[in-house]
Amino acid sequence: MNEKHNIQLSINGSQYTADVEARLLLSDFIRHTLGLTGTHVGCEHGVCGACTVIMDGHAVRACLMFAVQADGLEIMTVEGLSEGPEKLNALQEAFREAHGLQCGFCTPGILMSLIPFLKNNPEPTEQEIRYALSGNLCRCTGYQHIVDAVLLYVERKNS
Amino acid sequence: MKPASFKYIKPESLEEALEVKSEYGDEIRILAGGQSLIPAMNFRIMQPSVLLDINMLDSLSYINLDSNKLRLGAMTRLMQLENDSVVSKNSPLLEEALPYIAHPQIRNRGTVGGNISHADPAAELPVVAVAMNARFCVESICGSRWIKSKKFFKGYFETDISADEIMTEIELPLFEDRTGWAFQEIARRSGDYAMAGVAVLLTLDNDNICNNARIVFLNMGEAPMDTNKAVGLLIGEVLTEELIMEVADLASQQEIDPIGGIHATANYQRHLANILTKRALKSAYSRVQKHE
Numbered sequence: 021m022n023e024k025h026n027i028q029l030s031i032n033g034s035q036y037t038a039d040v041e042a043r044l045l046l047s048d049f050i051r052h053t054l055g056l057t058g059t060h061v062g063c064e065h066g067v068c069g070a071c072t073v074i075m076d077g078h079a080v081r082a083c084l085m086f087a088v089q090a091d092g093l094e095i096m097t098v099e100g101l102s103e104g105p106e107k108l109n110a111l112q113e114a115f116r117e118a119h120g121l122q123c124g125f126c127t128p129g130i131l132m133s134l135i136p137f138l139k140n141n142p143e144p145t146e147q148e149i150r151y152a153l154s155g156n157l158c159r160c161t162g163y164q165h166i167v168d169a170v171l172l173y174v175e176r177k178n179s
Numbered sequence: 180m181k182p183a184s185f186k187y188i189k190p191e192s193l194e195e196a197l198e199v200k201s202e203y204g205d206e207i208r209i210l211a212g213g214q215s216l217i218p219a220m221n222f223r224i225m226q227p228s229v230l231l232d233i234n235m236l237d238s239l240s241y242i243n244l245d246s247n248k249l250r251l252g253a254m255t256r257l258m259q260l261e262n263d264s265v266v267s268k269n270s271p272l273l274e275e276a277l278p279y280i281a282h283p284q285i286r287n288r289g290t291v292g293g294n295i296s297h298a299d300p301a302a303e304l305p306v307v308a309v310a311m312n313a314r315f316c317v318e319s320i321c322g323s324r325w326i327k328s329k330k331f332f333k334g335y336f337e338t339d340i341s342a343d344e345i346m347t348e349i350e351l352p353l354f355e356d357r358t359g360w361a362f363q364e365i366a367r368r369s370g371d372y373a374m375a376g377v378a379v380l381l382t383l384d385n386d387n388i389c390n391n392a393r394i395v396f397l398n399m400g401e402a403p404m405d406t407n408k409a410v411g412l413l414i415g416e417v418l419t420e421e422l423i424m425e426v427a428d429l430a431s432q433q434e435i436d437p438i439g440g441i442h443a444t445a446n447y448q449r450h451l452a453n454i455l456t457k458r459a460l461k462s463a464y465s466r467v468q469k470h471e
Contacts, residue, residue, distance in 0.1 A: 022184055042187030042230065043180050045221075064181060065218035066285060078258070078287040084217045085288070088187060089210075089234060133284060154369035155282025 027091040031056065032100030040087045047071040049087035050097060058098040058128050062157070069156035072129035073097050079133045098128035101135070111135070111173050120169030122160035130156045134170060143178060146171065182220040189232040196233055196345060197320045203229045204342035210234070211254060211293030214285045239292070239347055244269060249351040253292025258283065260291060269353055272311060272360040272378060276303045279362070282370045292346045295331075298338045301372045301398040305332055307362065308349065309403040310378040310395040316348040323347070332402035355391065358382045359463035363455050364397065367442055373398055374443040375451035379459040381413070383467050389413045394426070394459075396452055399435035406434040409456075418464050427456035 024039040031054065038053055050059045050073070062068035064083045071082040074096040102109045108116060111131060121127045130153065137152040138144070144152070149170045150163070158166060190196040200207060208216060208227035211234070219225040233239065239254035242263050249270050251260070257280055260266050260273065267274045280286055280294070280303050294304045295315065308315075308328040315326050317340050331339050340346060354360070364376025375398060382391035392413045396404040409430035416422055431453035439445035 023186070025187065041180070041184070043182040043184055043220075045181065045217075048180065064221050066214060066281075069282070069284065072284055079284045080287050081214075081284055083221070084214050084285075086187075086210075086213075086217075088189075089213075089232065137283070151369065152283065155284050 025088045025091075027088055029090050029092065030094045032096055038087075042086060042088050044087045045083055046073075046085040046087045046090050046095075047082035049090075050082060050095075053087075056097050056099055060125055060128055062125070062129075067157070068126070068129070069133060070126055070129040072132045072156065074132050074136060077136060079136050096132070096135075098131055101131060110176065111138070111170075114173035114176065115166070115169040118169035118172050119165045120161065121166075126156055126158040126160075130158070130166060138170075138174070143174060144170070181223070182217070183223055183226040185227055186229045187232065188229060189235055191235055193236055193238060193318070193345075193347070196231060196236065197318060197343075199229075199231055200345055201320045201343040203231075207231050209293075209296075209345060211296075212256065212289035213293075214281065214289040215293070215297050215299065233345070242266060247353045249273075249353065251291050251349040251351070253296075253346045253348060254290050255292075257286035257289045257291065257294070261286065270311075270351055272362055272380065273304075273307055273351065275360065276307045276362040276378065279303050279364055279366075279373070279376070285370075291349055295349060296338060296340060296346050298332055298336050298402070300332075300335060300400060300402050300404075303362070303364070303376065303397060306376065306378045306395045306397040306403045308351070309405055310380055310393040311351050313352070314350045315346055316350070317341075317344040318347050319343040319345070325350075328403075329405065334401045354380070355382050357384070357467050358391075359466035361459035361462035361466070363459045363462070365451050365455065375399065375437075375448050375455055377452065377455045377459050379456070379463045381418075381460065381463040381467065383464075387417050387467075389416055389418065394430055394456060396430075396435050399437045399448065399452060401436075404435045406430045409434055418460065423457050423460050426460065427453045430456050 028037045047061050050056050060070040062070035066081045066084045072079050073082045207229040210230050210232040239252040241252040243250040244265050261277045313328040326339050359381045361379045364373035366373040378395045380393040384390050392410045394406045409426045412426050431449045437445045437448035
């Protein structure tokens with residue numbers, strides 16, 4: 021039952037190999053096994069969106085996948101967004117300036133949901149931004165500043 | 180770790196998957212998109228002893244148009260359906276229902292076969308399938324058989340699939356000419372399970388007399404709730420404001436069985452079903468006219 025499965029995957033461009041139990045969630049694998057604690061874990065049943073990562077270009081819930089399923093895949097976590105821990109990318113910069121976060125717990129999941137969304141839809145309306153954010157819960161901001169941050173990013177990107 | 184231990188099997192082919200399924204039967208759960216199964220395992224509501232991961236079976240992921248039917252491989256992801264012009268052109272009821280299913284992050288993983296076989300009475304696709312008279316292909320090592328959507332849903336999370344079978348294809352008949360459609364639901368927040376929802380199809384003849392109709396509700400009973408008496412009122416008639424009210428009253432009072440919950444009492448669910456029926460019938464009717 022507690023048989024281990026060997027997996028190899030790429031996270032933020034680095035290759036990782038590990039032996040994992042089948043029941044290990046991808047979110048726990050990323051945080052506990054690899055120590056990439058930027059990915060946060062909230063509800064662990066797919067509702068809050070805090071654990072969202074990008075897998076093969078698509079935003080997915082890391083708590084609704086087993087690590088063993090990510091064998092051979094490419095994953096990006098919030099640590100992969102900027103060039104280094106001291107630096108912010110343009111979207112993160114817009115969040116900082118527009119006060120798009122308070123406690124910051126939900127922010128990694130929100131950023132990882134927004135990256136593929138903004139790639140597919142570079143000039144979203146406010147309505148579309150709100151729909152894109154609907155799968156991520158934030159208990160601090162009331163969402164308005166998050167929407168403002170995305171609008172600021174979009175305005176800069178397109179000017 | 181949240182889920183209980185299980186044996187993990189990842190077959191490379193459908194044949195191999197069917198062999199495993201016949202060997203383990205009811206002990207096994209199929210891991211398709213996992214967007215309902217894994218939350219249930221995280222809560223330990225489900226503790227399957229074997230998990231059969233069919234995500235490697237690329238042969239079950241396709242969207243094919245075949246004369247008058249749309250054929251969907253069971254492992255086709257919901258997001259693939261959402262982004263496919265064949266779906267939007269040929270199955271606008273499905274297209275309209277897809278964005279109501281949870282959130283984009285969930286639809287990136289969730290599959291059409293998984294959604295339907297899970298048979299949650301509050302889910303969108305079972306209702307769409309019943310409204311469209313879909314058929315489902317299920318296979319076992321003994322061969323394959325087709326199940327009509329009306330016979331498929333047996334009750335809460337219960338289907339006609341046997342322990343040794345796997346769903347492989349969903350067949351959606353295309354609409355007849357002069358058919359209007361509407362899918363509507365009301366949820367407390369975007370992406371939540373709806374308190375009420377309805378799929379409507381309406382086919383009119385050249386004099387605008389209704390000769391075929393479907394009204395199917397979600398979250399109004401133990402399975403998708405089809406309405407025969409209410410639809411009977413529509414057949415042979417021209418839609419009027421009065422008739423629409425009569426149909427909505429009959430459907431919401433006599434043909435559904437909502438149980439209520441903390442977010443909506445059974446009476447409130449009936450009220451929502453009534454309003455949604457009226458809106459959806461009007462929307463479907465105007466779409467027949469618009470598409471000429």
